[in-house]
Amino acid sequence: MSEQQSVSPEEVRHVASLARVDLDEGEVEAFTEQFVEILEAFETLDEVPEIEDSEGLENVMREDEVREGLSQEEALENAPESAEGYFKGPSVS
């Protein structure tokens, strides 16, 4: 096993902001503690040798043809807010 991984509450907050998930203080505390243990278990992967995946995968292509899809109405019906046929979201900046 390599050096002990340590995780700080600041790192948990940073990752949460990258992932766009707000956390309350209780969650930050719990995750900080749990992540130390979980990442330590992930550290065992350091011992895995480099292996070449021998599986021969092929790309699957199809003709780019127009076909029936969801109507605009159907595509919007689960949106909390829409306007004039568009999704309505918060302002970008």
Added chain:
Amino acid sequence: MSASHSPLEVARVSESSIFITEERIVGEDEGQLAGKTVAVKDNISTKNVRTTCGSAMLERYVPPYDATAIKRLKEAGATIVGKTNMDEFGMGSTTETSAFGPAPNPAAEGHVPGGSSGGSAAAVAAGEADLALGSDTGGSIRNPAAFCGVVGIKPTYGLVSRYGLVAYANSLEQIGPFASSVEDAAALLDVIAGPDERDGTSRKEGADSDYASAADGDIDGLSIGVPTELVEGADDGVRETFWDAISKLESQGASYHEVSLPSIEYGVAAYYVLAMSEASSNLARFDGVRYGPATESDGNWNEAFAEVREQGFGPEVKRRILLGTYALSAGYHEKYYGKAQDARAWVKRDFDDALSEADVLASPTMPVPPFELGESLDDPLKMYLSDANTVPVNLANLPAISVPAGKTEKLPVGLQLIGPVFGEETIIRAASAVEE
């Protein structure tokens, strides 16, 4: 940051429920499944019937289209009786992470039904449906099948279309059947298997399958490999039940030998790194704009996005999104994701080697009997480690079945049989002999 928060209040059906939504969807008059009732995991899209994934985020989400597996069920004449309870987005091994509350285990009162497809296994065990569909990313069909004393099949990756399955970890998951007998589970697999132009990872195999007729119990000459690593760590009672089942197969003309899979000890770590990484990307779509609850936020896009995700996701989902984001972030990508891919290739190679000298591999499905309700919820790592016997199969893209092997102290134990790629007939035949 808000000082306190509570998860969105979702309407719990009751303290403990098999179904999240009970609604009948009637299929064609005739077909292979005419007269059969099927319960469907709530992450498989059903047109005009809400599909929540066990999450407050999708409490009101009503898909405008059917998953391919649902289309095939209807064409085969099945009647869908409802959408079953599950761990939120498939993330859990007990069905306790559901935003709608836990599900019961009809075969073991006071214990979890397993997960994440716990409601589907429980529906079959309780006789609420003849058959059920679940999905298996790292054991989510086999684990609840074992815990509820029913049959569950995780198909070879690519055998069943994932079109309309709400994605958790695309490279690992498959839709598959539950039933109370191997033959019935195989018959349901016959209906849903086969290529689909809407899923580029589906394969031509399974188009004209007849898995049901493979459930003939004829295992004379069958060679069984037993990976020692998957038996040694199991509870005493589980091991005893497992070896009794192997003896039973020997008495019907099968033989067994022990095999070693050295890569297996890295299976759980590799699986969780890959599954969490894929999840962190897949779940980015839940932004409160295209679907999801409306927010009161007056902040900008990023602030509103982060707020709706705080409210809409439960702790296990947040944990996995964050760990996946961490594993993919600059400086850590090679260390975690890169090494996990190496481990995945190694696990595949180990299984290929073992299956070149055996027709099937056998292990206990779960190393432990069903947990008591609440037992593992506060200890995520303990829950992850209990998946040790099921996750390697997903890493290797192989088919596996869990069939009831007996009980230990009145709790169900499952036998897992693993086959080569597209070796569904072999594992179905072997499993049917366990029922003899």
